[in-house]
Amino acid sequence: MVQPSDLLAVLVDADNVPPSKIGAVLTEVARFGTASVKRVYGDWTQPRLSSWKTGASEHVVQPMQQFANTVGKNATDSALIIDAMDLLYTRRFRGFCIVSSDSDFTRLASRIREEGDTVYGFGERKTPDAFRNACDQFTYLDVLEEPAAEPAAAAPTRATGAMLRADTKLVAGLRTCVTTASDEEGWAHLSAVGGLMRKHQPDFDSRNWGYTKLSDLVRATGLFIVQPTAAGGPRVQSRKNNGG
Structure with missing residues (x-):
């Protein structure tokens, strides 16, 4: 049975995220909880968003229509922000997943965290520092494995x-x-080290360097000793006189 503490709201900015990434994003979101609300925002009268139809339908993501009433103003962002605040005040959700590379959501992420909810950000590497750092955890889209992608293109070298x-x-x-x-x-x-790294650098992810596991990344630096423990979780220690 799904507990209220597991519920997440996934809000996607269609203007900043390609539909080919939504499956990989939702797979990642499942690691953190249950995506109870899944919405994607855009002006669906625009031909450039037509490719979203298949992805939204396949992954049961609700398209939210927002007309671009004024040139130069991003009405889509405003709609997403308003809905996020409405959902926040229901107190039903443990966290919010904001899928965008737009710095306009920086204040939204900060406001949600002020209420004690967790913010998971997803976006491209061009995402401004302000938005990335406003999230509890930020994941780059290119490190997420896409089912239809070629193996060589699924992750960085x-x-x-x-x-x-x-x-x-x-x-x-x-x-x-x-x-x-x-x-x-x-x-x-090692789990504690990973948690601290996330707090200092929200976009920290061993996959950014091509390593699936944190232990493999730490070991590969050659600067630390990584050992298994009886409890199952590995422990780590800095090497002495490593010259690095």
Whole structure:
């Protein structure tokens, strides 16, 4: 039985998201809870959105019509924001999934979080920092596996150890989080490290570097020791004198 605490609202900006991505997005959303509301917003009188018809129907996403009444004004964004606030005030949902690469939703994400709900953002890599950082978690569309996509195009090329070590933001973030979560012997639960990384960098995802698992990404840097534990979850420790 679905509990109220599992319910999520998925709101998609059709102007900023291709319909080919909706299946992969909903598969990812299922990891976090149940998509009780699924809506996609756009001016469906516009020919450029006609390709959404098949995707919306296949995945049972409700199209929400919003005419572009004034040139230069994004009425679609306004409609999505108004509906999001209406849904928020029902207190039925644990979280909101905002699928867009538009910075116009930055304040919406912040407002939802002020109410204690979780915000999951999905968008392209061009998404402005402001919107990405306003979300609790942000996932790039290109790392999501699409059922109809060619295997080679499903995810970014896996970064080598040298490439990972050259990524100063990644290395600094991992080292800081390992230190913060570590015990007296310097060991930290990898799950805790991953959680801290998400808090500091909402768009952090091991798939951004071509690694399915966080443990594989951390191990590939060559800067940390990763070991399994009796409890099942791996632990991690910074290597000493690694010169990195």
